[in-house]
Amino acid sequence: MISILIIGDGNVASHLYQAFLKADAVIVTKINSRNLTDIPNADVTIIAVSDDAIAEVSSKIPNSLVVHTSGSVAMNSLNNKGRKGVFYMLQTFSKNKIVDFSEVPFCLEAENEKDYILLELLANLIGKKVYAINSEQRKALHIAAVFVNNFSNHMYKIGSDICAENNVPFAILEPLIKETASKIETLSPAEAQTGPAIRKDQRTINEHLALLNKQQQEIYTTVTKSIQNGN
Amino acid sequence: MISILIIGDGNVASHLYQAFLKADAVIVTKINSRNLTDIPNADVTIIAVSDDAIAEVSSKIPNSLVVHTSGSVAMNSLNNKGRKGVFYMLQTFSKNKIVDFSEVPFCLEAENEKDYILLELLANLIGKKVYAINSEQRKALHIAAVFVNNFSNHMYKIGSDICAENNVPFAILEPLIKETASKIETLSPAEAQTGPAIRKDQRTINEHLALLNKQQQEIYTTVTKSIQNGN
Known part of the structure; x- marks a missing residue:
């Protein structure tokens, strides 16, 4: 049996807790990060708290090994002794x-091979896709994820606003959104690019700008310029 | 038998031609828009050319009904007599x-009910999801589509560039991209928004900006501001 302690009460902590509860060969406990007295012993302590809290929370954990779940915090930002x-x-x-x-x-990342193998074992208990990624690569991945997830979702948000303003069901756009996402399995994003920006269709671009609010115009102009510059 | 003439040689024209070739109850012909002599008769002539060429190409078509396939050109921009x-x-x-x-x-849009029903019949021969959308609504939809398709794809492109620069396989991001797209079936884009922008996590935002090139920074800043303003 491998004992796991999860610290945190956000979405990552609770989804991870639920997943490990269903897994064989582990015992999992979860505690709140605002209640760090009487911390249970564990083979692996997973700190799933906000980036800003990782250093402080980790400094209070006597256990070893301690890992965090952040895409943008370096491994050596952990302040535990172990x-x-x-x-x-x-x-x-x-x-x-x-x-x-x-x-x-x-x-996954660890200071030594033995700990890496333990983390790999845990990941394979609840998942299938496991990669060794160092702190620098992880930071790059996290930034890339902001673009492909957070920013794409905001593009959906603007599309949804435009539909609502014109009494058109946003559901009409769902197949296009899914097709756009699944295209990258067969085409690179550069190959998959279509639309007035890449065509340099300035008449359509101007017509679109005329119908957008100021903030939407700013995004439209900035992204169009970036597409046209091949960035 | 309904006779269809497709004019154009881009992606839309050729995909549409292939689809109608497999359909029952129609005879389909396709010609190049640069060769508009001896235009074949047809019940429906579909002009699938660039937006800028629709007015001129349509003026040379003696057939009626004539339709275009553009998301951003009004129906009355067609210059055919019929x-x-x-x-x-x-x-x-x-x-x-x-x-x-x-x-x-x-x-679909038509000037009269009978033509609308004919277009609806054609659409149902090759597809399943058919909507009556007037010219104003279509223009709004087209702009929304630019955001959810063209601009999201450009976010993938930037993500892919960042991965390449850091020797990380872009494939790691594929599940996230698909999950982001499928989320909108169960959550509105506003509800689905996550990441440093919506969390107002300024430390992470600053760290990301420091690692981006100038054009990427401009997009990052503009989209982050828009997310935070709730636009």
Whole structure:
């Protein structure tokens, strides 16, 4: 039996806790990060708290190994006295949406080979896609994830606003959104690019700008310029 | 038998031609828009050319009904003498990617009910999702499509560039991209928003900006501001 302690009460902590509860060969406990007295012993302590709290929370953990789950915090930002590692799941977690862990890429890092193998074992208990990713690569991945997830979702948000303003069901756009996402399996994003920006269709671009609000115009102009510059 | 003439040689024209070739009850012919002599008779002539060429190409078509396939050109921009309509497929078409027409929303418009019913019949021969969308609504949909398709794809492009620069396989991001797109079936884009922008996590935002090039920084800043303003 491997004992796991999860610290945190956000989406990552609770999805991870639920996943390990169903796994064989582990005993999992979860505690709140605001209640760090009488910390249970564990083979692996997973700190799933906000980036800003990782250093302070980790300094209070007597256990070893201690890992965090952040995409943007270096492994050596952990302040525990013992061994350190990272257990980063490159996926988006929402309260009301079930996560299919078999599709989640686990990006792991540890100070030594033995700890890496332990983290790999845990990741394979709940998932399938496991990668060794160092702190520098993880930071790059996290930034890339902001673009492909957070920023794409904001593009959906603007599309949804435009539909609402014109009494058109946003559902009409769903097939296009899914097709756009699945295209990258067969084409690179550069190859898949279509639309007025890449065509340099200035008449359409101007017509679109005339119908947008100021903030939407700013995004439209900035992204169009970037597409046209091949950035 | 309904006779269809498709004019154009881009992606839309050739995908549409292939789809109608497989359909029952229609005879389909396709000609190049640069060769408009001896235009064959047809019950429906579908002009699938660039937006800028629709007015001129349509002026040379003696047939009626004539429809275009553009998301951003009004029905009355057609310059044929006979009846007019629109046969807009809100989907992205690429040369090297098969299109599943059963997933494509057909947005139709005609000057009279009889022509609308004919276009609806044609759309149902090759597809399943058919909507009556007037010229104003179609323009709004087209702008929304630019955001959810063209601009999201450019976010993938930037993510892919960042991965390449850091020797990380872009494939790690594929599950996240698909999850982001499928989330909108159960959550609105506003509800689905995660990441440093919506959390107002300024430390992470600053760290990301420090690692981006100038054009990427401009997009990052503009989209982050828009997310934070709730636009």
